[in-house]
Amino acid sequence: MSSSKEAVSADMEKRNELLMEELFVAYRTPIYQFLYRYCQDEQLCFDLVQDTFVRFHKYQDHFDENKSSIKTYLFRMAYQLMINRIKKRSRMKKILPFLYVQSQQQSFPHEDKLTVQAAIQQLPDEQRAVILLTYYHDLSQKDISEILEIPVGTVKSRLHASLKKLKELLEVNK
């Protein structure tokens, strides 16, 4: 009896791992791209992608498919992890500033025309996430509001503001 229970649990675990691998293959690229476009730090994003899936594996029982899609859920997890890491890093930066290299924005202040990477980096944090999720990941405003945990109205206003700022920074005609 106990051996059959063990076999069932082993089977469940194997299936779970297979599912995790499938999810990893399907979503690692969009998640990495989102994170990289947001913080432009390869090593940090590399770690964050792994952390997202490790966290998902740990808390997958909390996932309710009636409430949100798996894509939204994973993006929200990745976004929260990234925000926490960035906050932690900025605290460390204040204590040990010599450990951190200057950001791209500070390194090239005299360039005549900004590259899209630099322009995105210059957007305020809350606007940056909205434009990235809308443009590069084709997510609906409702999905974005779930990922960023903000109302849909705020998503709309941030999107509008971010597009206006991007046009200014990239000198795009209206």
Added chain:
Amino acid sequence: MSKREIPDELHNKLDEFHVEMPDIPVKRSRLERLANWIYAPAKDPLEILGVKGNSIARVAFYPLIFLLVLFFAPVFFI
């Protein structure tokens, strides 16, 4: 506002932002992370002293100042 409403010129600019995807394994290795953290690029500590690649005189000069300070420091405690 949706993606379709973004002007073409801005579309083209945003499309220029390509991201190279590194090969990320499923499982993380703590040792690898530690190694990456240690080898991550850091700010040049000699930047404060104004030492650059061709300023050998300054590189030689700073230890001398340090030695002088070290040598004369006990005078202030007598």
